[in-house]
Amino acid sequence: MELVNDACTLTSQLYRLVVFNSKKYDIDSFMALEHQYRSIGATLEFVDQKLDEKTMYHAKGAHVVCVFVNDMPEKPVIDYLKAHGTGLLTFRCAGFDRVDLDACREAGMSVSRVPVYSPFAVAEHAIALTLSLNRRLRSSDKRVSQGNFSLSDSLLGFDMNGKTVGLLGTGNIGRIAGKIFLGFGCKILCYDVFQSAEFAALPNVQYATMDEVLSNVDILSLHLPLLPSTRHIINKENLAKMKKGAIIVNTSRGGLVDTAALLEAIDSGSIRGAGLDVYENESEYFFEDHSDREIEDPVLKVLMNHPNIILTPHQAFFTAEALSEIAKVTFNNVKEFIVDGKQMLKMTNTCLK
Structure with missing residues (x-):
């Protein structure tokens, strides 16, 4: 599938998951789990741009937003996401220094990451x-x-x-x-x-x-x-x-x-x-x-x-095994949020210590 600047809807179920900053390898690894997302009633949408104040409108109405290490989910973005239905901000990486965690806590938004992949x-x-x-x-x-x-x-x-x-x-x-x-x-x-x-x-x-x-x-x-x-x-x-x-x-x-x-x-x-x-x-x-x-x-x-x-261009993580594990852990984080959203609220306070 060719990447475009607008989100590309791939399924039509209940929960929307919008994946920002997505490259072909992200799409491939996430789509390998498409049937599992379908099983929990989730859609997959991909945006090739980084999440920031200019692109956050792509996530309007999304229940879950997935970002990468160099996205910019600062307070205005967090406030927009929360106001438009987002309950979980999930990082497909270990680093979380670019997210405004205080804004997430104030908004009551859950946050998760992939602390270990490869x-x-x-x-x-x-x-x-x-x-x-x-x-x-x-x-x-x-x-x-x-x-x-x-x-x-x-x-x-x-x-x-x-x-x-x-x-x-x-x-x-x-x-x-x-x-x-x-x-x-x-x-x-x-x-x-x-x-x-x-x-x-x-x-x-x-x-x-x-x-x-x-x-x-x-x-x-x-x-x-x-x-x-x-x-x-x-x-x-x-x-x-x-x-x-x-x-x-x-x-x-x-x-x-x-x-x-x-x-x-x-x-x-x-x-x-x-x-x-x-x-x-x-x-x-x-x-x-x-x-x-x-x-x-x-x-x-x-x-x-x-x-x-x-x-080198931040490629140390970039192996087939790591991409597969990142996709699997991200799915598990999304599944936990959908199955038991209240439990995921702990992620904001404890997961990112």
Whole structure:
């Protein structure tokens, strides 16, 4: 089915579910469960635009609205949705920092998300970025494509074996990434407010203070949620504490990193490079094709072309297994709302802690 700017009704049952910011892969994964939606009396409609004040009219009369990580359900949008019949705002992602939760609570609107889909997908992407950055695969591929098969210092990497990897955040994704790094013979130094005794019991895994992690690791991998307390946790001050020549990898949330400070540290040589799947100002660009127009964000342009940075378009989650799980969990959230709407009101207060 071809995507258009207007909503595309696919069924005609009782409850309307409008899926914003939907791409072909979203439609495919949701439509694989169409018979299950029909069984609970729900319709599926898809809108290819992000949810914001300009597009919210597509959801008029929808009982459930489904959004993605870079949609903008702020207070005016929440108020509109509630006034026009929406009872559940469901995220098909783990991140929820762009929703006005206070407005949801005031409106009595239920909120749900997909806290876990495929932690392996994101963890494996973090390792892929690390290896690609370390062995300069982007530069090497470009040189070979130009007929340059020579070796130079610009391609020199290091052995992963014996290196110390720092994990900021040891939730599901962080722990899986850590176990993969252990397979390379790395040592793990990690920081998290909530420590995992099981993870700490593994050989070559140790919890430490934030400063100890920053000053002792060769590779720093970020696996934290974006909260007021974690925004720009990688800033000029903390970058200055890091071991000279360290690599930074971020597959979590763009706002964890002060991008200007990171670029300054890389250009000065104190940080060797960065593998980034996220960018703090990505919402206007990521998940869309901008190849036919000028990129107006000057910082993003630098990230795109910097020889010591690998930037991917928020694709760490993007595996067939993850998309399937996201669709299944979203369906279960919708089903719970339709079957027992009062219970789903708890989601606003408890699900997103």
